[in-house]
Amino acid sequence: MSMKHLKYCPELNQITGSINATILLLQLEYWFAKMTGGKFYKFLDSCEHELYKQGDSWVEELGFSKQEFRTAFSKIGKVYTSKKAFKESKDLFNGKYYASYYDRIKGLTYYIRNDAKLSELFDDDSNKILYSEEKSTENTEDVLRTPQIIIPANPKTSSPLSVEYNKLLTSVKDTHPTKVCVPYETIKALFNQYCPSYPQLTLLTAKRKTLLKKLWYDMGQTLENFKQAFLSAENSDFLSGRLGSWRASFDWLIQEDKFVALLEGCYTNNRRQSQFSPSTPSAPKPHSKFTTMYSHYWDFEELEKLEDQYIDRQIAKYSTMSVALD
Structure with a gap:
């Protein structure tokens, strides 16, 4: 071998x-x-x-x-x-x-x-x-x-x-230590505050706590990461459902690969838009999902070169x- x-x-x-x-x-x-x-x-x-x-x-x-x-x-x-x-x-x-x-x-x-x-x-x-x-x-x-x-x-x-x-x-x-002080209720409050376009989070099940514990331990044990991820989720037209009938859920957002993608800006809108603040109850829905589409006749190979x-x-x-x- x-x-x-x-x-x-x-x-x-x-x-x-x-x-x-x-x-x-x-x-x-x-x-x-x-x-x-x-x-x-x-x-x-x-x-x-x-x-x-x-x-x-x-x-x-x-x-x-x-x-x-x-x-x-x-x-x-x-x-x-x-x-x-x-x-x-x-x-x-x-x-x-x-x-x-x-x-x-x-x-x-x-x-x-x-x-x-x-x-x-x-x-x-x-x-x-x-x-x-x-x-x-x-x-x-x-x-x-x-x-x-x-x-x-x-x-x-x-x-x-x-x-x-x-x-x-x-x-x-x-594996992660068994005794990790995870601020579950604070994370829950941050989600409800910064993601007003999503259904309010009311219950933290054992499965949700397990995922949150892993994220808390792996992501540096800081609430700033959760705040940033939730803001990115709220500002994303795709994830918040402003572009169609599908909308991400809290359980979807706290999956490790999805959470990391949020922090890395993978779900940022492709068009310039104002950032929604936590005080905004919801983002305005576009009249048509086609309003976000645009095209240019660029030579991408030449630009890459x-x-x-x-x-x-x-x-x-x-x-x-x-x-x-x-």
Whole structure:
């Protein structure tokens, strides 16, 4: 059976902040060493995208959950939810080692490397360790670059790690602690306040509390995320039912993937509109759902080419400035 391995250097944990972030950093370095052009795209999980290939995602490659990946990347990278936000940023990396942005037209997430900062992290000696190739008769796509310690990606195979370290690695992926103080009633009040277009929430069932507990723990244990998500849901013509007969429910909104999509602005209206305040009882319904449709005769391929050229120049400019400052 073909088996691939993940790199791991425990010395980096104090810098990255977690074991998962260290593994992700080294895997990013692996892909940047293989790719050219200063950036590459990669899928978070398996999907129906025409460019996706089986196994070609972070979740499948690392064995992380989607939330574990997001948490790990947030420790070492700056996340942009759109290409526009990335292009308009005055500080691409915000002091971190990487940046990523989501191209909504292509449906791809791109990753960019902060060469200047990473050159400070890895000296010449460490680079020899990080990028030493393990000689093998296996296909190079099946065996990843290997440092001093390796972790088999297949959990059923034996591992060269000590028992004590295996326990430590397992503890990172433990389920949520049983004693978590979740402000259920406050979240309920926020929904009723910021989502007046939806049916009022009156009962928090055990199932709803389970979903809210997971969101509360995974999303940083802050009410601001719930406020932002509920506002996005209220301001979305599609979710609030202002475009048709279907309307999202509270149970739909608090599903993890839907909640994250709300925070990332995936349900923002395609047209400019005023933001509805909590005091507004409901948003005005358009006379026809066709009033929100428009068309332009744009050459999207040409626009994409120009945007990619602009981003490449911006990355090159930032790298040149960083080297000059050093």
